[in-house]
Amino acid sequence: MIKIKKNLLWVVCGTSILASGLASAAETTLHVATWLPPTSAQNSIVWPTWKRWVEKATDGRVKVDIENFTGDPKTLFDAVEDGVYDVSFSVNTYVPGRFKLTSVAEIPGEITNAEVGSVALWKTYEKFFKPSQEFQGLKLLALFVHGPGQLNTNFPVNSLDDLIGKKMRIGGGLVNILAERLKVTPISAPAPKSYELLQQGVVDGTFLPAEQQKTLRLSEVTTNLTLFPKGLYTTAFSIFMNSDTFDSLSKKDRDAIMSVSGEKLSRLAGAAWGKADKEGILAAKENGVNVVFLTPNDAIVKKMNKVEKGIDQVWINSVSDRKVDAKAALAYFRKNVN
Numbered sequence: 001m002i003k004i005k006k007n008l009l010w011v012v013c014g015t016s017i018l019a020s021g022l023a024s025a026a027e028t029t030l031h032v033a034t035w036l037p038p039t040s041a042q043n044s045i046v047w048p049t050w051k052r053w054v055e056k057a058t059d060g061r062v063k064v065d066i067e068n069f070t071g072d073p074k075t076l077f078d079a080v081e082d083g084v085y086d087v088s089f090s091v092n093t094y095v096p097g098r099f100k101l102t103s104v105a106e107i108p109g110e111i112t113n114a115e116v117g118s119v120a121l122w123k124t125y126e127k128f129f130k131p132s133q134e135f136q137g138l139k140l141l142a143l144f145v146h147g148p149g150q151l152n153t154n155f156p157v158n159s160l161d162d163l164i165g166k167k168m169r170i171g172g173g174l175v176n177i178l179a180e181r182l183k184v185t186p187i188s189a190p191a192p193k194s195y196e197l198l199q200q201g202v203v204d205g206t207f208l209p210a211e212q213q214k215t216l217r218l219s220e221v222t223t224n225l226t227l228f229p230k231g232l233y234t235t236a237f238s239i240f241m242n243s244d245t246f247d248s249l250s251k252k253d254r255d256a257i258m259s260v261s262g263e264k265l266s267r268l269a270g271a272a273w274g275k276a277d278k279e280g281i282l283a284a285k286e287n288g289v290n291v292v293f294l295t296p297n298d299a300i301v302k303k304m305n306k307v308e309k310g311i312d313q314v315w316i317n318s319v320s321d322r323k324v325d326a327k328a329a330l331a332y333f334r335k336n337v338n
Contacts, residue, residue: 028062028249030054030241033069033076033085036192040215041272042089049268053260058253073190080242081137089239093173094190100319101129102236104333105145106174107315108308111234111337114277118144118270120336121236122263128329132322135238139246141261142239144269146209147277148231149175152218153205154198156290157226160303169194169206175233177314179207181307195221207232211276214283224290225281228301232308239265 032051036042043066051064067085069076074094079085092099093106102121104110111117121143151157155166160182168184170176171191179186187203191212197203198221206218210227213219239261246254284291294301316326 027060028253030062030064030086030245032064032066033079033088034066035069035071035073035076037215041211041276042269045272046265046269050260050265053264054257057256057260062249062253062257073192077138077240080240083242083244085242086245087141087239087241089237091171091190092236092238093171096172099134099236099238101125101132101134101322101324101329102143102238103173103315103318104330105143105236106233107312107330108174108178108233109230109305110334111145112148112230114145114147114234114274115267115271117234117337118142118266119263120333121145122266123336124329124333127332128324129322132324134322135240137243139241139243140238141241141257142265142269144237144239144266144273145234146237146273147211147234148228149207149209149233149235150228150231151205151224151226152194152208152213152222153224153226154222155204156224157292157300159300160307166204167202169197169203169208171207171235173233173235174311174315175207175235177311178233178308192216194218198222209234209273209277209280210284211273211280213280213287213289215276215280219280219284219287219289222284222289224292225284226292226294227281228294228304229296232304237269239269 032047034043034047038044047066051066054062054064073090076088076090077095080088092102102125104124105117105121125143155162157163164183166184167187168179169189170179170186172188176186187197189197191208194206194208194212195216195218198206198218205222208218210225213225281291312330316330319326
């Protein structure tokens, strides 16, 4: 009898260990590649929040591991598509010609609130852009924008003539058109390069939102922050996942992840990035940067409005090969922004 009980005990223990092993094996870890400093809105708010959301929504079956990426952010689309990482985010215009449709968010004067603009961009994608498959090979999790792009410079900007010939870092997309019209000398580079370019005198300024005065420490290498009431542009970002990794998950977990992504994640990211502008302005002031708040009645603002006119049509023309009703999409986007 004792021998039988001992054998039964080993069977029970073995079964428990096996079950435990299977449960452990069933867990999936998503490796997220991120960039920008730890203090950025993306790394201090967006990723940690999404990690909690995903792990809670999947009852712990899917874990999220956030890893720092030090390479060029434009390579992350291919890195995720090739399975080097499972999830990441990047600036759509860092890959010229691939993500034309989401550049609707870059049209000057459209977005003054990053949260509202991010939700509007996601909704417009879902309604108009999705069939174009610009994100083919990737599972799109969210779209968002930063706060209004402004002028971070090493010279005062009292009129638009002050910009003529100045070397300005740009990130690509429709801001290229704006830079051309302003007659600046454009220097294409990802945002994280701004500090180095300014410190070394390679550029005289950069187009970036106010929050980068803190996040990228631009307050250490610029003397002026010129804030236009509606900004000059916004940049469209995407958060994406390897499609094979996504498809390998159970339907229950796929649905769980999307329940905390899509519009919800777009809203979270936009809100976090938008609120960071206030911290950027504060950092600029604390470091002695001359912060200028322009008003709609200022001559420089009125002239800028004229310079920006027609860039919406430039976007419409640029997506003519996408078989999308661009005018209807723009109208829908504007309706959601306003």
